[in-house]
Amino acid sequence: MTDLSTHPTQRASAWLADFASALERADIEGVQALFAPESYWRDLVAFTWNISTQEGPAAIGDMLRARLTETAPRNFQVEGQASEAGGVLDAWFTFETAVARGRGHLRLQGGKAWTFLTTMTELKGHEEKTGAARERGVQHGADSGRQTWLERRQQEDAELGITTQPDVLIIGGGQGGIALGARLKRLGVPALIIEKNERPGDSWRKRYKSLCLHDPVWYDHMPYLPFPDHWPVFAPKDKIGDWLEMYTKVMELNYWSSSICKNARYDEGKEEWTVEVERAGKTITLRPKQLVLATGLSAVPSVPEFAGAASFKGEQQHSSQHPGPDAYAGKKCVVIGSNNSAHDICAALWEKGADVTMVQRTSTHIARSDSLLDLALGGLYSEQAVARGIDHHKADLIFASVPYKIMAGFQIPVYEEIKKRDADFYARLEKAGFMLDFGEDGSGLFMKYLRRGGGYYIDVGASELVAQGKIKLKSGVAVERIEEHGVRFSDGSMLEADLIVYATGYGSMNGWAVQLISQAVADKVGKCWGLGSGTAKDPGPWEGELRNMWKPTAQPGLWFHGGNLHQSRHYSQFLALQLKARQVGLATKVYGQGPVHHLS
């Protein structure tokens, strides 16, 4: 049907028309025939009430047989102009389902779909009140019982969680909880955020003092309220902390600070949680329908049990407990680990005049911040991208349009380029004894982040200190045991230490479910994060999407939310829509929930 001589937009329209017509006839074979043998349909909530990717026509057919009738998709329209490069046609489109409006993206190769993305943007009848639909703010006319905005806010604040129950309880008031809270507020879902710190933003403020975001500003916007255009490329932690605090206030979030969630249990019959929260010395029982753990991807510290640790006479701490360098000038510091935290902590200690050694046990991926900015992120998230019309809304969708299965293939050439560009730098690091890798398949930093949530350092200066020997390096050894005055290694050598920092990472987010709910529920939902790539720390089988993130888990009413600022922004949209649908009682039959393969 498609004529290759016509404009890409016409060909995209023709493909979409064929697709829509096959859907309308419930001609599933007809739909399958429009997809290439290697093809991917990624759905963010619109068809599957799940975040899932169907790989290949057979899987696509299975999904449609299960979901087509209830979804009732229609009104597919190309949005803007399609374009073509290297034999791949790119097009945006909009569509509707029975209950929602959506936006999608399509890549055609030889007239057949290679990648296909469907995302839900809003639920019909439950749209956010924005633009022309925004609230008036004032109710014109006179009304002797009028309640002011302030009185309403104060009433909501006084009542929610006390005399009324939130529909959604979010544990963790960092960027993730706040972004989700803002989405739910605009959707009119009563939600309450519980945060252990005193103020929104403290989860940033309390980290080591030289910390700046490792991702650039274009990648980091919160929903609805982008940073002003003078915001620094890499925002310092206290500045981001202040922004989050302000954001929480102006978005009118219901936020209990200095509050700790003690435990939670689910009543399958009532379909609600009973959650005990300690607030200002008082235990308060909450009964939300939905419980979201937004306690952070890096949340449950993981400290290896080294023999003899109890005998150490100095100070020892997990990186998450490290107070910063100020107390350690002139002290002997050993930092075990060689990823982001280890590098940042070593550099700050060195700056304060500590004698610092990094212990590298296994190879690490290093990418220089500037190179990442220029080569890895710049196409989607940069001033140049914005100038080309790719703001972060568009960039998020373009990024989402690449299925995880083929993402590594998109990434490998980027890191080949980085290797070339920074060849001298890498050579100097290796000369200093540093063990480098670029991921098992050379796909670099972002794939490592998705697969295992770590294993890399974004270089903002510490690598130079390592190369120059200013940060000393003990590399390629295991820790044998901790002794009274230092660390003994597998090669028999010994390093004296006043301070040992275990920059040894974090466990899976379902560790939080162990602490707050039960081991049984944590095991029922299984490991969070990771794709099942079969690479180190990400055992198979292949999952196709991040495990348990932003989508239904095996435990009804339990959700996980987290990730970097980009993910908090982008995926909070889909999590919020799933929660809204449940709040208003829409049918939300979930398609494609797989079995649990790993417990932690």
Place this chain on the structure above:
Amino acid sequence: MTDLSTHPTQRASAWLADFASALERADIEGVQALFAPESYWRDLVAFTWNISTQEGPAAIGDMLRARLTETAPRNFQVEGQASEAGGVLDAWFTFETAVARGRGHLRLQGGKAWTFLTTMTELKGHEEKTGAARERGVQHGADSGRQTWLERRQQEDAELGITTQPDVLIIGGGQGGIALGARLKRLGVPALIIEKNERPGDSWRKRYKSLCLHDPVWYDHMPYLPFPDHWPVFAPKDKIGDWLEMYTKVMELNYWSSSICKNARYDEGKEEWTVEVERAGKTITLRPKQLVLATGLSAVPSVPEFAGAASFKGEQQHSSQHPGPDAYAGKKCVVIGSNNSAHDICAALWEKGADVTMVQRTSTHIARSDSLLDLALGGLYSEQAVARGIDHHKADLIFASVPYKIMAGFQIPVYEEIKKRDADFYARLEKAGFMLDFGEDGSGLFMKYLRRGGGYYIDVGASELVAQGKIKLKSGVAVERIEEHGVRFSDGSMLEADLIVYATGYGSMNGWAVQLISQAVADKVGKCWGLGSGTAKDPGPWEGELRNMWKPTAQPGLWFHGGNLHQSRHYSQFLALQLKARQVGLATKVYGQGPVHHLS
């Protein structure tokens, strides 16, 4: 030279080319010949280091003879597409001067300029660090003396005004002071804001509790950080208060709250001010180069001296002191005045069950909020305007492109339309005895605002209460005297009162100079605001611009800043550029400062 058969953009380009070429040759007659006999060149700082309008070719020639050489204008380029309607060609353009870049607007009629606007957008070499030029935030690399963002902020906060001196001292930390502070921050001018209230935003929070902005959201954005798109059309006062507080924080303004400026005097020799400020019980002496009074257009309360006021046994207060209605349920309240404050206060008192009478001494202009939104503001500031590509940046410049001399002519048809649309409403008000006007020339609300800063009510409901007699009306009388138990009128009648509110307006902003500096300096600079239109409360001669606002005054180093949120946003740009130019020592010879005609 211009060929009427060509596209408007080509004709605008041709006119600009002729104009630029005449300027380059210093051919002032040649420039004059390009302007129509009735024509206006409005300049915001770019040519005149002033806010001034030259009316007619002769005045334009005079200005150029004084300013052309130093300004050295060049590189005039049409921006975007010109358009034509009703015989008027509209075009945007950019240009440069010796020291700045600018943007302008041009209206041609019959090939000659009718209106011509030049505005300064940035000083060369002193551009705001935005977009691709934004700061990195982190200084990559290791530096053992590194100071964090937080440490720098804390140091600035601890030192500015104590051990270092601000270049600019802004008295008044409401929307005006805050907007200007943000501009100066981005321009790198050390500035300090002094505010008597405890928190930024309190100047809104402390007003009567039902208050919402009377202008719609599209008109009210602060610089750099627009409201998110769910922001209500008419923001409630506490919500705006919170926004300003957040804005002050995230824009990193140096803001002394709970601080009172006691007095200021200028040392002509040193060219600096000595200002005494009371902060936390301590008197601190500041020595800024520039002093900005941003204490509000409605700042110095004006209370007529009624005979017998001292004998009144009840409570009496100026509208600015009115605490809101809560204490007055069932009480007899007399509100003297019939403009915005009077209406708002009467409606709130009625809502709380007070027996309330409005005393209307002279006629008032009433415009319904919805009609203003649709007919007066909607073309530039509305969701529809945004959809047509007119955001508030563009709208501000379009608005600025209409010289005040012909603005009333643009406004009259709008109010003719409003009269028709709301004929029933006005008839009911008149039937209730309310004395209406639309300004002496029928030009309505905004011209009244510019000419006299009042004389109207934007109806958000109180007028209906007046029409229905729920707010009682005593109209067309003067107050004879205040007696022990009420108000005696010129017609001999008497109104008993437990409360008298004097909603009698405010004096000119130079009243602040009387209080803070001296009567002599206040008289030297003269009256602020008003155009010299020769209408009530705005005596001539014609000034062409608002007196003393956002531009140099007769007192070196003294500036006035204020107005609604639109004006605070828009004019803070030009005031900030003037202050920046002085901070860095650019030559800023001011053209067109007129004599002072009125002292207050």
